[in-house]
Amino acid sequence: MKSILFVCLGNICRSPLAEGIAKKIVLDQELKLHIDSAGTGHWHVGETPCENSIKVAQNNGVDISKLQARKIEKEDKRSFDYVIVMDQNNYHDLEILGFENLYKIGNYGGFDGACVPDPYFYSGFEGFDKVYNMLDIAILDFLKSKGLLK
Numbered sequence: 001m002k003s004i005l006f007v008c009l010g011n012i013c014r015s016p017l018a019e020g021i022a023k024k025i026v027l028d029q030e031l032k033l034h035i036d037s038a039g040t041g042h043w044h045v046g047e048t049p050c051e052n053s054i055k056v057a058q059n060n061g062v063d064i065s066k067l068q069a070r071k072i073e074k075e076d077k078r079s080f081d082y083v084i085v086m087d088q089n090n091y092h093d094l095e096i097l098g099f100e101n102l103y104k105i106g107n108y109g110g111f112d113g114a115c116v117p118d119p120y121f122y123s124g125f126e127g128f129d130k131v132y133n134m135l136d137i138a139i140l141d142f143l144k145s146k147g148l149l150k
């Protein structure tokens with residue numbers, strides 16, 4: 001079974017949302033894919049996703065409330081076929097750790113290589129809606145481009 005790891009900085013806002021969206025696609029389309037997420041930073045290890053990520057996911061029929069943040073590990077290099085990052089800093093951090101199978105999600109779905117904005121630093125909910133929609137479109141396009149859809 002192919003596997004995908006989504007990575008952001010804290011693993012509490014963007015990548016757990018990406019994990020939830022991808023798992024929903026896997027369920028809806030009856031795909032055989034293993035999906036996980038992790039953060040490059042350690043600050044939030046063990047925490048559930050931020051309130052707004054849980055809320056925007058819930059509004060779209062996705063339950064991410066039980067996910068728990070974890071930090072990226074060296075073993076992840078061997079464990080995942082695709083490692084998909086949210087922004088250039090994540091990409092750089094993983095490159096330094098020796099990851100090779102790296103993809104930036106903004107290169108899919110017509111976003112012109114854009115970084116997924118870090119909603120942790122937004123005050124309102126609107127940013128999370130935008131992030132959800134961007135991830136939803138880009139993840140589907142990624143799966144399609146890799147021949148992972150049926």
Ligand code: 4NP
Pocket residue numbers: 008009010011012013014015039043044118119120
């Ligand atoms: P994420 O957002 O990378 O999308 O999970 C962040 C969450 C926490 C922090 C930074 C980004 N932080 O600095 O604690």
